[in-house]
Amino acid sequence: MSTYQKLKTIWKKLGIKGQVKNFSSQSFWILETETGPPIAHKLLPMMKSPNGIDADAFRRVDGNPIEGHKSWWKIYDFSSAEIFEEKDGVRISLITKTKVNDKEFGIVPIVYAEGSWGVPIKLITDVQRNKKKEIVRYFVTDIGWLTYSKTLSLVCYGEIDNARPVFPKKGKPFIRTRRDQKQMNNLEMKS
Numbered sequence: 790m791s792t793y794q795k796l797k798t799i800w801k802k803l804g805i806k807g808q809v810k811n812f813s814s815q816s817f818w819i820l821e822t823e824t825g826p827p828i829a830h831k832l833l834p835m836m837k838s839p840n841g842i843d844a845d846a847f848r849r850v851d852g853n854p855i856e857g858h859k860s861w862w863k864i865y866d867f868s869s870a871e872i873f874e875e876k877d878g879v880r881i882s883l884i885t886k887t888k889v890n891d892k893e894f895g896i897v898p899i900v901y902a903e904g905s906w907g908v909p910i911k912l913i914t915d916v917q918r919n920k921k922k923e924i925v926r927y928f929v930t931d932i933g934w935l936t937y938s939k940t941l942s943l944v945c946y947g948e949i950d951n952a953r954p955v956f957p958k959k960g961k962p963f964i965r966t967r968r969d970q971k972q973m974n975n976l977e978m979k980s
Contacts, residue, residue, distance in 0.1 A: 806843035807864045810910060810950055811836055813874040816850040818901070820861060820894065827894040830906035837910050837950065844870075846889065855879060861894075863887045912951045913940070913966070927964070940964060 809819050811832050818829040823843045830838075831850060838844040846861040847870060855862060855878070864870050864886055871882040891899055915928035927940040929949060944952045944964050956962045 806840070807838075807845060807868050807870075808840070809838045809844045809847050809864070809870045809872065811872050811907075812910065813872045813879050815872070815874075815879055817847045817872065818850055819844050819906070820846040820848075820899065822894060826897045827899045829899050829901045831902070831904070832907045833905045835910050836905070836907035838906075839908055840947065845894070847872075849879075853878065855881065858888045860888070860890045863889045863893060910950045911943075911948060913949060913964070924964075937964075 809817065809832060811817055811834055814834050816834065817832045819832045819838050820827055820829050821838075821842050822828075822845055827845075832838060832847075844864060846863045848859070848861050849855060852859060862870075862881070864883060868883055868885060870886065873880045873882065909931050911932065912930045913927045914930055916924045917926040917928075917934070919925050925937060926934050927937070928934050929940065929943070935943070940949070940952075941954060941962060941964060943949050944954050951966055952964050953966075954962055955965050
């Protein structure tokens, strides 16, 4: 058994699944094979594949290429593909992806499901501070204002998409925004 196959077995036991988060204005087909034959679901802008479904691959609905490839980009069980808008198309933030075609997913034709699919992306968009300038509440889209502990819990479970938990050696854990080139979206810059 290869190292990848051994790791895949561990990821399956832990329930780690591939996921696609669409931060762009484009729609994508997300392929999953977990519920039976290969099914492609349409993921709209600002949506993500459900946590309980293992996303296997993605491609653009409009047929335009991603990084020069028009067919499927396969992702792996532990991966989270984040798709962002870029001036000439889209940019994919992903550790590992492989160019494949329909044959990669077996001899049964891929079924393209009707309608949209996925769950809304949840973002921290504002913070509330106390008199000491410490963040005490976070505003999360589709939820509202949450306490520090509730927000930290949701971030740890991957329910909030633009934040990461940080556990320093000294001091209490804190929440930071996902690393990117923009400064104005950092939690430290808000209110």
